[in-house]
Amino acid sequence: MTETFFNLTWLIPLFPLAAFAIIVLWTNRHRLLSTWIAWIGIGLAWILGWIVFFQAWGGFEELTPPTHKYPVPLFSIPTGTTSLNLGFQVDTLTGVMLFMVPFVCLMIFIYSKGYMNYGTKDVDPRYSRFFAYISLFACGMLGLVVSDNFLTLFVFWEIMGLCSYLLIGFWFDKTYPDPKRITPKEAGLKAFLTTRVGDVIMLAGMLLLYSQVGSLTFSDVFSQETLEQLAHTYAWGNVPWATFIALLFFGGAVGKSAQFPLHVWLPDAMEGPTPVSALIHAATMVSAGVYLVARSFPLFVAVEGGSQLAVVAFIGAFTAIFSSTIAVAQNDIKRVLAYSTISQLGYMIAALGIGAYVAAVFHLITHAFFKALLFMGSGSVIHGVEHGHHHSHHHATGPEGHEEEGEFDANDMMNMGGLLRRMPVTGWTFIVGALALTGIFPWAGFWSKDEILADAWKTFQEGGHFGVTANWGFFVWLLLTIAAFLTAFYTGRQIFLTFAGKPRTAAAEHAPESVPSMTWPLVILAAFATLLGLAGTPWANQFFEMIGESAVILGERLAHGEFNLVIALVSSGVALAGWVVAWLIYGFRPLTVPVDPLRRPLGPIYTLLENKYYFDEIYQAGIVRPAIRLAQACYTFDDKVVIDPIVDGVGRFGRWLSDWLRRAVDNPIVDGAVNGVGRVTTWFGEFMRATQTGKVQNYLLVAAVTVFLLVALYVFRTYLPDWLSALGLG
Amino acid sequence: MDVPLSWYLVVAAALFCIGLAGALSRRNAIAVLMGVELMLNAVNVNLLAFWRHVEVVKATLSGQAFAIIVITVAAAEAAVGLALAIALYRTRRTVDVEDVDLMKL
Numbered sequence: 001m002t003e004t005f006f007n008l009t010w011l012i013p014l015f016p017l018a019a020f021a022i023i024v025l026w027t028n029r030h031r032l033l034s035t036w037i038a039w040i041g042i043g044l045a046w047i048l049g050w051i052v053f054f055q056a057w058g059g060f061e062e063l064t065p066p067t068h069k070y071p072v073p074l075f076s077i078p079t080g081t082t083s084l085n086l087g088f089q090v091d092t093l094t095g096v097m098l099f100m101v102p103f104v105c106l107m108i109f110i111y112s113k114g115y116m117n118y119g120t121k122d123v124d125p126r127y128s129r130f131f132a133y134i135s136l137f138a139c140g141m142l143g144l145v146v147s148d149n150f151l152t153l154f155v156f157w158e159i160m161g162l163c164s165y166l167l168i169g170f171w172f173d174k175t176y177p178d179p180k181r182i183t184p185k186e187a188g189l190k191a192f193l194t195t196r197v198g199d200v201i202m203l204a205g206m207l208l209l210y211s212q213v214g215s216l217t218f219s220d221v222f223s224q225e226t227l228e229q230l231a232h233t234y235a236w237g238n239v240p241w242a243t244f245i246a247l248l249f250f251g252g253a254v255g256k257s258a259q260f261p262l263h264v265w266l267p268d269a270m271e272g273p274t275p276v277s278a279l280i281h282a283a284t285m286v287s288a289g290v291y292l293v294a295r296s297f298p299l300f301v302a303v304e305g306g307s308q309l310a311v312v313a314f315i316g317a318f319t320a321i322f323s324s325t326i327a328v329a330q331n332d333i334k335r336v337l338a339y340s341t342i343s344q345l346g347y348m349i350a351a352l353g354i355g356a357y358v359a360a361v362f363h364l365i366t367h368a369f370f371k372a373l374l375f376m377g378s379g380s381v382i383h384g385v386e387h388g389h390h391h392s393h394h395h396a397t398g399p400e401g402h403e404e405e406g407e408f409d410a411n412d413m414m415n416m417g418g419l420l421r422r423m424p425v426t427g428w429t430f431i432v433g434a435l436a437l438t439g440i441f442p443w444a445g446f447w448s449k450d451e452i453l454a455d456a457w458k459t460f461q462e463g464g465h466f467g468v469t470a471n472w473g474f475f476v477w478l479l480l481t482i483a484a485f486l487t488a489f490y491t492g493r494q495i496f497l498t499f500a501g502k503p504r505t506a507a508a509e510h511a512p513e514s515v516p517s518m519t520w521p522l523v524i525l526a527a528f529a530t531l532l533g534l535a536g537t538p539w540a541n542q543f544f545e546m547i548g549e550s551a552v553i554l555g556e557r558l559a560h561g562e563f564n565l566v567i568a569l570v571s572s573g574v575a576l577a578g579w580v581v582a583w584l585i586y587g588f589r590p591l592t593v594p595v596d597p598l599r600r601p602l603g604p605i606y607t608l609l610e611n612k613y614y615f616d617e618i619y620q621a622g623i624v625r626p627a628i629r630l631a632q633a634c635y636t637f638d639d640k641v642v643i644d645p646i647v648d649g650v651g652r653f654g655r656w657l658s659d660w661l662r663r664a665v666d667n668p669i670v671d672g673a674v675n676g677v678g679r680v681t682t683w684f685g686e687f688m689r690a691t692q693t694g695k696v697q698n699y700l701l702v703a704a705v706t707v708f709l710l711v712a713l714y715v716f717r718t719y720l721p722d723w724l725s726a727l728g729l730g
Numbered sequence: 731m732d733v734p735l736s737w738y739l740v741v742a743a744a745l746f747c748i749g750l751a752g753a754l755s756r757r758n759a760i761a762v763l764m765g766v767e768l769m770l771n772a773v774n775v776n777l778l779a780f781w782r783h784v785e786v787v788k789a790t791l792s793g794q795a796f797a798i799i800v801i802t803v804a805a806a807e808a809a810v811g812l813a814l815a816i817a818l819y820r821t822r823r824t825v826d827v828e829d830v831d832l833m834k835l
Binding site: 693695697701704 | 750754755762827
């Protein structure tokens with residue numbers, strides 16, 4: 001029974017794929033039908049995904065020990081000396097991903113109907129296409145988590161890259177009056193190219209892995225013998241292959257999960273429609289990077305005490321604190337969440353870097369739920385403010401008054417305030433999400449974040465697994481605790497600026513609550529954000545039992561996130577302190593003018609943070625512009641010096657040759673023959689024309705004369721000898 | 731006293747030539763039709779003459795039968811021809827065959 005459903009796992013990504021195909025090919029013109037097809041596609045994936053999850057949860061002990069995997073090969077493609085085995089697999093990591101991904105996707109799909117203004121006059125002109133794209137996106141993520149090898153994983157990984165490009169640039173025709181502000185088109189390109197950097201590094205890792213192992217299937221690559229072989233053969237010097245390949249894979253994860261230094265694409269990805277932001281930053285794309293590191297975790301720990309884990313831990317912890325400082329000075333409601341996402345992904349990466357595998361995956365799951373909630377909540381707010389803006393505008397200047405369109409920024413928190421009264425469902429669910437994000441007891445974020453911090457502290461106290469040194473544990477713990485404070489601070493700031501106080505613009509004053517198809521997913525996700533933490537509480541750690549017990553890596557059990565009351569109190573205290581500081585600055589005396597009260601005291605630091613440490617500018621000057629200049633130099637070389645003269649020379653010779661042939665051969669011989677045939681035909685035709693009088697009597701005369709001549713000939717021939725003999729000549 | 735075969739043949743040939751000349755030279759479509767009728771009747775004369783003078787076929791009625799068929803066909807042909815002439819006159823207000831050279835278009 002168990003196996004029956006596991007065997008159907010490969011269907012899960014196919015449902016959204018089928019929805020994509022049907023919408024694109026047939027129902028593009030029919031909005032409601034497209035909506036339902038997309039919903040049914042993801043709904044079926046959700047049902048099957050949860051069946052598989054519950055079976056993996058209840059029955060993972062039945063899975064083949066010691067790896068607890070249920071592999072099912074699908075295709076075997078011969079490649080000459082070896083063969084490429086493609087298929088899928090179910091293990092507990094896949095199981096929990098199948099718990100999270102399709103469900104959150106389903107919520108986002110439902111929410112999209114209202115967000116894209118279905119049934120109103122503002123309905124998006126590319127409404128059906130949007131549902132097709134997000135279905136394909138869901139297919140990419142679901143395919144990624146059920147893959148049993150790096151090749152199909154990479155294929156689905158790239159499908160997501162493509163979809164992110166299409167969806168971030170979904171409003172590609174949108175322009176802003178401010179020329180410095182990034183447009184959706186540019187944001188899509190930026191996301192695509194930035195993640196491509198990571199993807200190329202990852203592809204290099206895959207190629208090296210294949211050259212070393214001869215297989216890309218997880219069960220081959222992560223077998224004990226292979227890992228030992230990779231750990232004891234050296235790429236160069238004393239760098240083992242395992243370290244090198246793991247670092248290259250981590251490069252892919254850095255790009256996809258927007259870690260420093262490839263984080264720049266994610267905040268600009270906010271130019272896409274908000275459901276896309278929720279999809280990319282919660283359920284799918286960015287979790288793919290963390291998933292990749294979790295999936296290839298055996299490779300990361302194959303070398304005891306190698307530098308790869310230190311790199312992972314450093315990048316993760318640094319990103320966590322680095323991006324949360326930026327979030328403090330952002331005014332765009334979605335950008336704050338974007339930097340928050342980068343920071344939370346940093347938590348997961350850092351947790352993986354100190355060997356806290358279970359805590360990282362747990363945080364990945366809980367974060368997906370509450371971050372999807374927060375993004376969709378912010379989308380609901382933006383939607384409401386936009387409607388409020390239209391409403392107030394309409395009343396102020398009459399129906400023709402649209403000349404100021406585009407000047408008003410509905411994403412700017414300075415234009416909001418007091419929205420809790422106008423949008424109660426959105427507001428309260430957003431607050432629930434914020435509590436979960438900041439790790440307040442007993443919401444989901446508390447349990448998962450606490451587990452990471454407890455693991456980090458334990459590493460400091462007792463030394464870590466896999467040769468992680470204690471100092472790294474302290475480093476990670478310290479940075480993540482500071483980041484927890486900043487998280488609480490900027491989240492509190494966001495809440496107070498958006499929902500508390502009095503409306504600062506007419507738009508906020510008239511903002512209506514969103515439609516039920518948008519608010520219901522918020523309520524459901526809020527319930528999950530509240531209750532999901534109970535799966536990983538210290539006294540009944542279901543999650544650890546499922547993920548941790550099954551993950552025996554190199555014969556070693558993974559670190560258990562033991563509850564540490566001191567650490568929990570410290571992190572809760574820090575988070576509460578963040579909320580209190582935010583309240584003192586933004587909540588105690590609500591803003592009346594749209595100027596951040598921190599701008600003056602922090603001075604240049606605020607400007608630095610507001611401009612994201614000038615990373616965009618640095619990349620622009622250091623990488624993008626030199627690349628463009630190099631391309632221009634190549635173009636000049638191509639065009640003016642080498643390729644063009646050759647092409648021109650060939651062309652000129654061809655022209656000369658053909659000209660000569662025309663004069664020497666074509667004109668006198670070929671043309672002469674053709675013209676001669678024509679002339680003869682014309683002459684003969686003119687001649688014969690005279691006989692065709694069209695008069696029936698002429699034809700009859702010809703017939704009579706002909707008969708006469710024929711008879712004469714006959715008679716002549718028959719009687720000629722007689723006549724000749726009669727004349728005495730015969 | 732029998733009329734010799736050659737006399738019949740001379741008459742028939744003369745009749746045929748008259749008919750042919752009429753068909754070829756007259757400009758009136760009706761006259762052309764009449765020429766054609768003369769040629770057909772010359773053939774009838776030949777048929778009957780040969781039937782009368784050739785011993786092998788004399789016992790049968792083949793000559794008369796042939797002549798009757800030719801007359802029938804001639805009647806039908808005359809009907810068609812006259813109908814054509816009338817149609818021609820109705821559309822072009824003429825029965826002059828010199829003017830009817832539609833085939834040359």
